[in-house]
Amino acid sequence: MTATAAIAAPVPESPLIEVRELRQWFPVGGGLLRRGDVVRAVDDVSFSIAKGEVLGLVGESGSGKSTLGRAILRMSTPTSGQILFEGRDVTKLGRRALRPLRPRMQFIFQDPFASLNPRMTVRQIVGAPLLIQRPELDGAARDARIGEVLRTVGLSLHYAGRYPHEFSGGQRQRIGIARALILEPAFLVADEPVSALDVSIQAQIVNLLIDIRKELGVAMLFISHDLAVVGHLCDRVAVMYLGRIVEIAPTRALFRRPRHPYTEALFSAVPVPDPTIRRERIILKGDIPSPLAPPSGCAFRGRCRYALPECASAVPPLRQVDGGHWTRCIRDDLKLGRSL
Amino acid sequence: MTTAAALAPLERDLATTGNRAWRRFRRHRLALFGIVAIVLMVLASIVGPWLIPFDQLKIDIRHRFAPPPWGGHLFGTDQLGRDLLVRLLMAGRISLAIGFLAMIVSTAFGTLVGITAGYYGGAIRIVLMRFVDAMLCFPSIFLLLILAAFIQPSVTTITLIIAATSWMEVARVVEAQVRSLRERDFILAAEMIGAPGRYVMFRELLPNAIGPIVVAATLTVARAVLMEAYVSFLGYGIQAPMASWGNMLNNAQQYLGSAPWLAIFPGLMITLSVASFNFVGDGLRDALDARFDVK
Amino acid sequence: MKSENVLEVENLSVTFATERGPLQAVRDVSFTLHAGETLALVGESGSGKSVTSLAIMRLTPPAPLVALGGSVLFTGADGGKRDLVTLDPDAMRAVRGNEISMIFQEPMTSLNPVHRIGDQIAEAITFHEHISARAALDRAAGLLDKVGIPDARRRLSAYPHHLSGGMRQRVMIAMALACNPRVLIADEPTTALDVTVQAQILELMKELQQATGMAVIFVTHNLGVVAEIADRVMVMYSGAIVEKGGVVPLMTRPLMPYTQGLLHSVPRLDPEALGLSPLEAIPGSVPDPFRLPPGCTFAPRCRHREPACEAALPTLEAANGNHDVRCRRWRRLAEARA
Numbered sequence: 001m002t003a004t005a006a007i008a009a010p011v012p013e014s015p016l017i018e019v020r021e022l023r024q025w026f027p028v029g030g031g032l033l034r035r036g037d038v039v040r041a042v043d044d045v046s047f048s049i050a051k052g053e054v055l056g057l058v059g060e061s062g063s064g065k066s067t068l069g070r071a072i073l074r075m076s077t078p079t080s081g082q083i084l085f086e087g088r089d090v091t092k093l094g095r096r097a098l099r100p101l102r103p104r105m106q107f108i109f110q111d112p113f114a115s116l117n118p119r120m121t122v123r124q125i126v127g128a129p130l131l132i133q134r135p136e137l138d139g140a141a142r143d144a145r146i147g148e149v150l151r152t153v154g155l156s157l158h159y160a161g162r163y164p165h166e167f168s169g170g171q172r173q174r175i176g177i178a179r180a181l182i183l184e185p186a187f188l189v190a191d192e193p194v195s196a197l198d199v200s201i202q203a204q205i206v207n208l209l210i211d212i213r214k215e216l217g218v219a220m221l222f223i224s225h226d227l228a229v230v231g232h233l234c235d236r237v238a239v240m241y242l243g244r245i246v247e248i249a250p251t252r253a254l255f256r257r258p259r260h261p262y263t264e265a266l267f268s269a270v271p272v273p274d275p276t277i278r279r280e281r282i283i284l285k286g287d288i289p290s291p292l293a294p295p296s297g298c299a300f301r302g303r304c305r306y307a308l309p310e311c312a313s314a315v316p317p318l319r320q321v322d323g324g325h326w327t328r329c330i331r332d333d334l335k336l337g338r339s340l
Numbered sequence: 341m342t343t344a345a346a347l348a349p350l351e352r353d354l355a356t357t358g359n360r361a362w363r364r365f366r367r368h369r370l371a372l373f374g375i376v377a378i379v380l381m382v383l384a385s386i387v388g389p390w391l392i393p394f395d396q397l398k399i400d401i402r403h404r405f406a407p408p409p410w411g412g413h414l415f416g417t418d419q420l421g422r423d424l425l426v427r428l429l430m431a432g433r434i435s436l437a438i439g440f441l442a443m444i445v446s447t448a449f450g451t452l453v454g455i456t457a458g459y460y461g462g463a464i465r466i467v468l469m470r471f472v473d474a475m476l477c478f479p480s481i482f483l484l485l486i487l488a489a490f491i492q493p494s495v496t497t498i499t500l501i502i503a504a505t506s507w508m509e510v511a512r513v514v515e516a517q518v519r520s521l522r523e524r525d526f527i528l529a530a531e532m533i534g535a536p537g538r539y540v541m542f543r544e545l546l547p548n549a550i551g552p553i554v555v556a557a558t559l560t561v562a563r564a565v566l567m568e569a570y571v572s573f574l575g576y577g578i579q580a581p582m583a584s585w586g587n588m589l590n591n592a593q594q595y596l597g598s599a600p601w602l603a604i605f606p607g608l609m610i611t612l613s614v615a616s617f618n619f620v621g622d623g624l625r626d627a628l629d630a631r632f633d634v635k
Numbered sequence: 636m637k638s639e640n641v642l643e644v645e646n647l648s649v650t651f652a653t654e655r656g657p658l659q660a661v662r663d664v665s666f667t668l669h670a671g672e673t674l675a676l677v678g679e680s681g682s683g684k685s686v687t688s689l690a691i692m693r694l695t696p697p698a699p700l701v702a703l704g705g706s707v708l709f710t711g712a713d714g715g716k717r718d719l720v721t722l723d724p725d726a727m728r729a730v731r732g733n734e735i736s737m738i739f740q741e742p743m744t745s746l747n748p749v750h751r752i753g754d755q756i757a758e759a760i761t762f763h764e765h766i767s768a769r770a771a772l773d774r775a776a777g778l779l780d781k782v783g784i785p786d787a788r789r790r791l792s793a794y795p796h797h798l799s800g801g802m803r804q805r806v807m808i809a810m811a812l813a814c815n816p817r818v819l820i821a822d823e824p825t826t827a828l829d830v831t832v833q834a835q836i837l838e839l840m841k842e843l844q845q846a847t848g849m850a851v852i853f854v855t856h857n858l859g860v861v862a863e864i865a866d867r868v869m870v871m872y873s874g875a876i877v878e879k880g881g882v883v884p885l886m887t888r889p890l891m892p893y894t895q896g897l898l899h900s901v902p903r904l905d906p907e908a909l910g911l912s913p914l915e916a917i918p919g920s921v922p923d924p925f926r927l928p929p930g931c932t933f934a935p936r937c938r939h940r941e942p943a944c945e946a947a948l949p950t951l952e953a954a955n956g957n958h959d960v961r962c963r964r965w966r967r968l969a970e971a972r973a
Contacts, residue, residue: 060829061800075528102534115525119547128543129533168920169680179529198679199856203900203916210913225829228902232914255904269834271859273901275882283838284831287799363654 015048015084016187016219017072022046022081024064024071028292039291041067043243045081051186054213054220056234056251058227058266062288063240065223069189072221073105074098085187103133103183108190112172112197116164123160126150126178133183145182152215153178153208170201177208181216189221194229202229209233227270231255236324239263242291242299245318249325257336259327261304264336298328306331364627371623374616381613385432394423396430397581405599416601418591428605431583435568436613438495438584442502442564447557450507454514455549458522459541469515472508480505481570488576498577502567510556517549551628555621562617569610585610639710641817641850642668642691646705647720649683649690658924660686662874663705668818673844673851675865675882677858677897681921683874684854688820691852692737693719693727709735712817733763736811740823742803746795752779752806753791760813778809783839801832808839815847822854837863858901862886867957870894873922873932876951880958890960890969893917893933931962939964 024042041064049055059065071078074090083091090101109115116125123146130142137145147157153174164172173193180188190209194202206229213220213233224230230237231251238248239262247260258264268282284303289295295302301311310330318326365371389396400421408416408424415424457468487501521527522545530544565585571577572586580587585606592602649661661683668674678684686695695701707719711734719727731737739745747755756778757771766774772791779787782805795803804824811819821840825833841864844851853864861868861882868885870878870893878891889895899915919936922928928935930945937944941964949963962968 060831073532075532099534102532107529107532109525109529111525115529117526117530117544117548120544128530128535132533132535132539170920176529179533183533198921199858199897200679200900200917201920203902203914204918206902207913207916226902228904231904232902232912265831267904269830270904271830271833271837271857271863272904273858273862273886273898275862275865275886277862281834281838283834287801287832288829 014051016051016053016086017221018048018082018084019072020046020082020084022068022071022083023079024067024076025079037292040243040294041291042071042078045240045243045245047238047245047248049187049219049221052213052217052219053236054222054234056230056237057221057223057240058225058230058237059240060225060266060288062242062291064243064291065240066191068240069107069191069221069223073107073189075107103129104185105187105189106180106183106185108180108188108193109176110192110196112169112176113164115176116172118164121161121163122150122155122175125164125175126160126182129179129183146178149178149182152181152212154204168201169197170204173197173201173205174208177205177212181212181218184216185218187219187221189223191223192225193222195224195226206232227266239266242288242294244299244315244328246300246328247326248318249322249327253322253325259321259325259334259336260300260329261306261331261334261336262300265303298330306334361627365623368619368623368626370619371627374619374623377612377616378620381432381609381616382436385429385436388429389426389433392423392426392429394426396422396426396583398422405595407599408601415605416599418599418602419595424602424605427583427588428585428609431585431588431606432609434495434578434582434584435565435586435610438499438502438568439561439565439613439617441499442506442567443557443560445499445503446507446560446564447510447553449503450510450556451514451546451549451553453507454511455518455541455545457511458515458518459537459545461519461522465515468511472511472515475505475508478505481567484567484571485574485576488571493577493579495578498568498571501571502564505567506560506563510553510560513552513556514549517552518545521545521548551624555625555628558617558621558624562614562621565610565613565617639670640667641670641710642852643708644668644691644705645708647687647690647707648702648704649686649695650702650704651696652700652702655925657702660874660924661690664871664876665705666869666876666879668850668852670817670850671844671848672866673853673864675861675868676852676854676871677856677861677868678871679856679921681873681924682871684856684871685822686874687871688737688822688852688854691719692731692735692820693722694731694737709818729763732759732811732816733814734816735818735820736814736816737820737822738804738807738811738824740826742795742800742807745807746803748795751792751794752798753793756806756810756813759810763814774813775809778813779806781812781843782806782809783835784809799832800828801835804828804836805839808836808843812843812847812849816849818850818852819844820852820854823856824853825860826855826857833860840864858886858898870897873924873927875932875948875961876959877933877961878959879951880954880960881956884956884958888969890954890958890965891933891962892937892939892968896936939968 022042022045026039026041027036028039045068057065057069070076072083074093078091081091082089085101085105090098126149127142127146130137130145146160150157155171155174155178164175167175194205197205210233212218222230222234234251236248236250237254238245239260240246241262247254247258247263254263258267265282265284286303289299289302297312297314298316301307308331316328316330318328320326400417403417403421404419406417408414415428418424453468453472457465483505484501491497491501527540527544530540568577568584569586569589572584573590575590578584578587588606589603592606595602645665647661647664648659651658651660664687676684676687689695690703691707695703703720705720708716709719709730710716719730746752753772753775756775757768760766760771760774761768776788776791779790784790784802784805798806825836828836837860855861865882868880868882869876870891872893878885878889878894885894886898889898896917900917902914917936922932922935928945930947931949934940934944944963949961951959951961954960954965
């Protein structure tokens with residue numbers, strides 16, 4: 001029943017990508033004679049993203065946000081559920097069948113050091129997608145396109161002969177973005193693309209992503225643990241906790257008035273760079289519970305200061321509280337604040 | 341180790357890795373010695389026989405067992421009066437050629453097996469790597485002797501037989517390296533653009549596994565030279581009148597008391613070449629170590 | 636009591652001998668640390684903030700690889716002053732982990748994975764104090780309790796991998812506090828943690844500092860954390876201090892263009908500031924430490940630079956009160972803003 005609600009939930013016109021009741025479970029432990037446990041990294045997740053829309057996905061480590069992003073791009077095979085890309089079910093497609101779809105959906109990695117092959121030049125790295133997907137292009141045409149996409153990300157063809165280690169972290173991230181853009185994708189998953197960078201460089205890359213979405217109209221799933229960055233870049237935000245989306249809403253609505261206690265606590269925990277503000281912070285007790293043995297009912301109830309006995313009985317369904325604003329909390333009476 | 345962690349970003353910017361590897365290699369005295377010795381041995385084997393005024397097959401019964409350095413025979417002569425030095429150099433051509441060729445064949449095959457197993461994983465990996473384990477279970481010297489007993493010995497067959505018993509180490513090294521690289525983001529990135537398997541294996545993975553392959557290949561040469569010596573010493577390898585260091589030793593054992601130089605010089609050559617290749621391998625391992633860890 | 640200086644750092648410099656020649660990672664750093672205060676050391680990667688903290692602990696590699704210059708005067712509990720730069724290794728070991736402790740970003744690398752955490756804490760205690768193993772374990776249980784680990788006595792026999800990242804950092808703090816240090820150096824202690832756990836650890840550190848009166852040097856790149864925890868702030872860039880002052884004046888009225896840029900480039904949570912408004916990024920990137928510009932190291936990225944900035948490195952001058960800045964134009968820039 002939660003599923004039907006969730007599918008109905010965020011319905012932009014003509015979704016580019018639609019995710020229905022997606023589950024990604026991983027077996028752990030286990031051996032020859034012993035049945036292992038199952039980590040429910042992503043559990044019953046449904047949402048959709050419209051053409052040109054940017055959805056932020058926020059959560060802490062262990063929330064399953066990265067696993068979700070990778071599953072949607074079919075870097076793994078989901079346990080159950082459905083992923084529709086441009087109306088087509090891609091959930092069970094094999095490697096070969098996915099190949100013609102790859103140019104339409106690309107990935108931006110977190111670590112600008114690990115995501116570029118140290119033995120390849122920038123020209124080879126950025127040109128590889130063309131080499132594979134557009135083998136008909138000759139060297140000159142390829143170079144022209146490489147130069148074009150490098151300019152888009154603020155680099156020039158002048159750098160094309162160099163190796164990744166000759167660049168700073170921010171520049172490397174630009175190279176990674178260029179590789180993702182060269183085939184003109186309709187959809188990007190960006191997995192914490194700025195969190196490995198220095199503060200002053202973070203801002204450069206956030207600005208670049210803002211420009212890219214404005215100019216190229218590419219839709220994005222932007223995964224981050226940083227609410228402030230998400231706020232600057234995204235149209236809507238989904239908050240994940242222990243494998244499930246607990247709240248999803250238009251950015252402004254979520255920032256003005258969060259409707260899930262976990263979102264409230266997240267806002268409260270972000271340190272604000274202004275020493276004159278002294279606020280009462282909500283300090284959550286304990287850690288995220290183990291995904292091996294999640295609590296019954298609402299997974300957040302153990303750390304929630306508004307928890308009721310009923311919270312333990314069943315996983316709360318996603319319910320709509322406002323236009324496009326959904327929360328997985330059974331309490332309707334809460335007046336959650338966001339201390340700033 | 342925390343200091344190291346704090347200094348890592350600094351370290352990363354220091355010079356290019358290639359430069360650094362060469363600097364580290366240069367510091368390895370034994371490896372430098374090994375390189376020099378190998379180059380000298382190869383050059384001498386190629387050029388030497390033309391410079392020495394004796395033919396390796398020229399029998400001179402009057403000057404049998406001439407001790408060195410008698411009458412221009414710097415290393416003396418053997419039981420047929422043939423010049424030992426020129427035979428040693430001609431044998432060097434054979435022994436070193438077998439060493440290098442066996443290295444090339446076994447490295448190519450081992451790399452192919454390792455990269456396939458490491459990249460595809462799953463059942464393919466299990467089958468291939470269990471085959472590697474099975475091959476390693478045979479004492480390779482017996483395998484070598486059995487094969488040699490059935491096959492007409494020649495440079496080609498001996499090379500292939502040695503290669504057949506030497507590729508497993510490379511396969512294991514490559515498989516381990518590829519398996520760890522396999523999960524790296526840049527490999528995922530290649531998968532994400534729909535790259536076919538052979539592109540990922542040979543364009544993305546292989547260049548990053550070159551370091552360990554080069555080290556393993558160098559050590560394989562040493563092993564192959566030694567193997568050839570074994571087999572030929574036992575009489576199953578290179579056959580007279582063609583000389584190899586192994587069959588020269590075999591030949592020398594009857595005269596060990598009367599003409600010890602017949603055994604000493606081939607023995608020294610085997611020791612020198614095997615040691616040199618091992619030194620170079622060690623030096624390369626140390627020099628390339630940091631590069632295995634692709635940042 | 637408040638004005639007592641536990642640490643007086645004078646002209647500290649750290650030079651690494653590298654294959655490309657000498658590399659000065661820390662240049663002419665001077666500051667004092669008062670008892671009971673928290674001094675935040677802020678900077679981006681390559682700024683020298685971590686190397687500075689390691690140099691104070693003498694945890695940089697030994698002499699031929701690293702040359703230390705200047706002095707670090709430490710006032711011990713007995714009132715005696717010692718220069719940590721020249722102290723002999725044995726005496727330094729007695730100070731380290733005893734009177735000055737350190738915690739790191741990744742607690743997993745600092746804890747030995749094969750020993751129980753109780754034994755590791757107890758060992759740290761018996762290393763500096765001659766008490767029985769049993770008494771040390773009791774102390775360890777007390778410490779775990781103090782850093783907010785529930786069921787402390789039972790957790791003594793846990794191994795590091797049994798604990799979450801936040802719990803491991805608590806264990807590290809417990810270990811650092813084992814001998815009641817006068818100074819705690821925390822090098823990015825919350826960077827690897829989630830925000831909700833970071834909030835817990837910051838709260839804990841504030842409480843503990845109040846209870847023990849130790850001084851804290853908090854190394855971080857996160858300006859939000861600085862605002863949260865610091866009394867005074869020191870901003871580093873390319874190995875040198877570029878601005879130093881009380882947390883409120885420095886963060887509300889920064890004088891150095893770099894500090895201003897850093898503060899502006901942090902995205903805010905304010906709902907009115909949301910939605911595709913570009914952030915004010917600092918252009919370019921940190922200079923190559925081997926090819927530092929001759930003048931102000933920030934000049935190439937600074938939008939207020941004038942030719943004179945690129946000629947010589949400005950001195951760190953006192954602006955007002957305890958607020959120091961390394962910028963030759965700060966006076967005019969401040970007037971222009973006013």
